[in-house]
Amino acid sequence: MSEPSNKPLLDKIRLPADLRRLPAVRLAQLARELRQETIDVVSVTGGHLGAGLGVVELTIALHYVFDTPRDRLIWDVGHQCYPHKILTGRRDRIRTLRQGGGLSGFTRRTESEYDPFGAAHASTSISAGLGMAVARDLTGKKHHVVCVIGDGALSAGMAYEAMNNAGTGHSRLIVILNDNDMSIAPPVGAMSAYLARLISGRTYVRLHDLWKQIGRRLPRRIEQMIGRGFEHGLGYITGGTLFEELGFDYIGPIDGHNLNHLLPVLKNVRDNERGPTLVHVVTKKGKGYPPAEASDDKYHGVVKFDVATGAQAKGKAQAPSYTKVFAESLIKEARKDTKIVAITAAMPAGTGLDLFAREFPERCFDVGIAEQHAVTFAAGLAAEGMKPFAAIYSTFLQRAYDQVVHDVAIQKLPVRFAIDRAGLVGADGPTHAGSFDVAYLACLPDFVVMAAADEAELVHMVATAAAIGDRPSAFRYPRGEGTGAALPAEGKPLEIGRGRIVREGNAVALLSFGARLPECLAAADELAGHGLSATVADARFAKPLDRDLVLRLARDHEVLVTIEEGAVGGFSSHVLELLAREGALDHGLKLRPMVLPDVFIEQDSPAAMYARAGLDARAIVATVLAALGRKADARLLAGRRA
Numbered sequence: 285m286s287e288p289s290n291k292p293l294l295d296k297i298r299l300p301a302d303l304r305r306l307p308a309v310r311l312a313q314l315a316r317e318l319r320q321e322t323i324d325v326v327s328v329t330g331g332h333l334g335a336g337l338g339v340v341e342l343t344i345a346l347h348y349v350f351d352t353p354r355d356r357l358i359w360d361v362g363h364q365c366y367p368h369k370i371l372t373g374r375r376d377r378i379r380t381l382r383q384g385g386g387l388s389g390f391t392r393r394t395e396s397e398y399d400p401f402g403a404a405h406a407s408t409s410i411s412a413g414l415g416m417a418v419a420r421d422l423t424g425k426k427h428h429v430v431c432v433i434g435d436g437a438l439s440a441g442m443a444y445e446a447m448n449n450a451g452t453g454h455s456r457l458i459v460i461l462n463d464n465d466m467s468i469a470p471p472v473g474a475m476s477a478y479l480a481r482l483i484s485g486r487t488y489v490r491l492h493d494l495w496k497q498i499g500r501r502l503p504r505r506i507e508q509m510i511g512r513g514f515e516h517g518l519g520y521i522t523g524g525t526l527f528e529e530l531g532f533d534y535i536g537p538i539d540g541h542n543l544n545h546l547l548p549v550l551k552n553v554r555d556n557e558r559g560p561t562l563v564h565v566v567t568k569k570g571k572g573y574p575p576a577e578a579s580d581d582k583y584h585g586v587v588k589f590d591v592a593t594g595a596q597a598k599g600k601a602q603a604p605s606y607t608k609v610f611a612e613s614l615i616k617e618a619r620k621d622t623k624i625v626a627i628t629a630a631m632p633a634g635t636g637l638d639l640f641a642r643e644f645p646e647r648c649f650d651v652g653i654a655e656q657h658a659v660t661f662a663a664g665l666a667a668e669g670m671k672p673f674a675a676i677y678s679t680f681l682q683r684a685y686d687q688v689v690h691d692v693a694i695q696k697l698p699v700r701f702a703i704d705r706a707g708l709v710g711a712d713g714p715t716h717a718g719s720f721d722v723a724y725l726a727c728l729p730d731f732v733v734m735a736a737a738d739e740a741e742l743v744h745m746v747a748t749a750a751a752i753g754d755r756p757s758a759f760r761y762p763r764g765e766g767t768g769a770a771l772p773a774e775g776k777p778l779e780i781g782r783g784r785i786v787r788e789g790n791a792v793a794l795l796s797f798g799a800r801l802p803e804c805l806a807a808a809d810e811l812a813g814h815g816l817s818a819t820v821a822d823a824r825f826a827k828p829l830d831r832d833l834v835l836r837l838a839r840d841h842e843v844l845v846t847i848e849e850g851a852v853g854g855f856s857s858h859v860l861e862l863l864a865r866e867g868a869l870d871h872g873l874k875l876r877p878m879v880l881p882d883v884f885i886e887q888d889s890p891a892a893m894y895a896r897a898g899l900d901a902r903a904i905v906a907t908v909l910a911a912l913g914r915k916a917d918a919r920l921l922a923g924r925r926a
Contacts, residue, residue, distance in 0.1 A: 292317050299373050300347040300398070311348065311543050315341050319572045321375075322366050327591045329381040330711070331389050334569040334576050334583040335364035335434070338464045338540075342432070342565060343367040345546040346460070349554055350428055356400040356416050360409035360433040362390030363584070364462070365399075372398035382711035384888030390715060404715030405683065406653045407440035409433050410459055414446055417455040428554060432460040436630065439652030444530070450560045451531020457560045458553055463537065464567045527562045536564025541571060581633065603768040606761040609739040610702055611636030613746040613775055614673060618644055623671045624750060627651065629658040635675035635704055655680050659687035659699070666697040671750060675702040678718025678760065685724060692756050693728040699756050700749040701725075706735065706760035706798065707849030708880075708894060713887030718760065719880055722797075722854035725758050726827040732757035732780060733827040735798035735848075735855075739766030741824070747775025762799045762849070764890065781828035789817035792908050793841040795834070797823040797848040797855040800899060804847055807904035816908065826855040834859055838868040838875075843911045847878045847904060854879065874911040878904065 293310060294317040297303050306314065319340045326333045344367075346357055352372070359365045369387060370378055374396060380386025388395060390404040401412045413431035420427060437443060438461070450457050527534040535553065538545045546565070553561055569584075570576025575594025576583035589596040618624040618640070630653045632638040641648035651658045655676060662672040681688070681703060692699045706718040726733045732752060736742035736759060745759040786801065787808060794804040801822055808818035821837060823830060826848075837844050846856040856877035863869050878899060885893050894900050898907075909915070 294318060300352050300371060303347050311344055315344055318367050321370055323573050323591055325378050327589050328379055330587040331382050332363040333586050336366040337571050337573055337576060338567040338569045339364045340367050341541050341543055345550055347371055349550040353397045355428040358401045358409045358413050358431045359391050360437050361406045362403045365391050372396055382887055384892055406437040407442045410443055410446035413457055414450045417457045421455050430458045432462055435463045437653055440654055447530045454559045459562045461562055461564045462567055464569045532560045532562040533558055534562050537566050540565035540567035603766040605765055606739055607636040607704055609742050611639040613743045615640055615643055617750045625670050625672050627658050627662050627672055627674045629655045629676055637675055655684040656687050659684040660691045662699045663691040663697045666699050673700045673702050677705040678703045678721040679716045696730055696755050698753050701758035703758055703760040705763045707762045708890055709763045710890045711887050714884035719851045722826050722850040730755040731827055734759040734825055736761045737801035737822045738769040740769040740771055743772055743775040744778050748777045751777040767802055781825050781830055783821055783823040783830040783833045785821050787820040789819040791816045792818040792843045793837040794818055795821045795823055795837055795846045797826055800847045800849055803901045806901035810905045826858055829858055829862055834862055838863055838873050843874045843908055845876045845907055852879050876907050876911050
């Protein structure tokens, strides 16, 4: 029986091969359906909306023109990949997006053969694509490699490093510049579309190659003069001088929402046997959904929302977020000290520095997706007596580790690192988890490393960092709401390297570093039911350690458990080293470190992720009972075994 004629086109598309069987005239209808499906999905799951809406036509055109998955299609960052996932065999699971056991919110190699390279951090696509293109050439294969990178990701040096490398070689690589903020493109219209088709066509390519052959017969100086004049003249017409200088053939700009412009250009680029080529496509974030188009951030990241109104579902907050507490605390410190400045790497809202910028616009610097530059920029500010706070997610600070070591730590410059998103972060999964910063910072000489147990402690740590003027420092805090702790009117600098006792006991000591303190207190309550009196301590500092506190806990308790939201090699390792050096392990102390397990934990709710990691109250109790040789409920041990 034939399908009814009114059946939506999208229902007929399971894989890109189905898409390629459609006549081109039907693709505009498919784009409308795909855009609506994307809106409906994200309204249920939350996630990144605006970027995906902006590339609907481009996604269709790429899968229509190129033979995916044989041809490799690499999406930079992955914020825009939801339409791609819908078209590549994952529509039946798309409403599990960013949920436990569901689809990742980013591209992922283990999820689909249509995701040849996983990404969730910006500016990796061209480097990865060039590697794939060279591997293809070395193995004698013929498929295409296509990278899609947004103009925002071009603010990172890695993208230019990759383009510079690609431009010096001869491997065929196609880069699609998705310019969705009009930050590069001149006005787009019929003339620019015509020029793009002309420049990408076989006739132009052959003439261009013929000119190169003729030029080689001329004296080198004349060849260079004429060649540069030709390329610069073309660049002034199309806007592509920068990319031509990097060794790319530049085509564009073209309207990324007009399939009549996209399809012929992409086909020309596909069919021309050239070296690296860049196609400049202009799109609009949030395209086709008025609330997203009207939003300042183009609905970049959203929670569940009402499709009809665009209103996002906001649960009633029980406490202010750690990010907001940090920002407001920094503002208070900056009012008292004109040398305090703030730096973000393209995350002003995510780090709370948009609030700081409203009050101190001349003292807040957004350097773009350029964490390496952000750190060394902060070092330069510190070298001249300013007090820079570099607010960077833990997972993104990893990108600038050499600068932290070479430009900050070795020179002992007092840069203050405000490390947001410490620990497990929920729906964004392992690519955004703040798992490693304690391990990679606390090993550096003269570095002060702190972790806030609650939002009140965070206020004091901001003040502490502001007061440290002779060495670098860092304080980490989690994503999401605080504990509801009463906030002090103003922060008071803490004594460096001094923790605190939160609850006194005599049998078991729970030494927490960071925001697992409430779980430690809950575990202490449960241990009391087992007849075990527990001391609960908040270390506050991983470096310098509170030597007296650690040795006291080891001396006065049979069991000492350390708990942290970080990987092995962090706080617990420093405690173990101190106790071993001091001989405190020679007298029967039962020391049990609790850290994140040696796996990347998949996305889920933060509570579920910490349970799986074995870092909740139940797992703490199980660890204590096991250390004492008592039989624990099997359910208590399940998380640790996972």
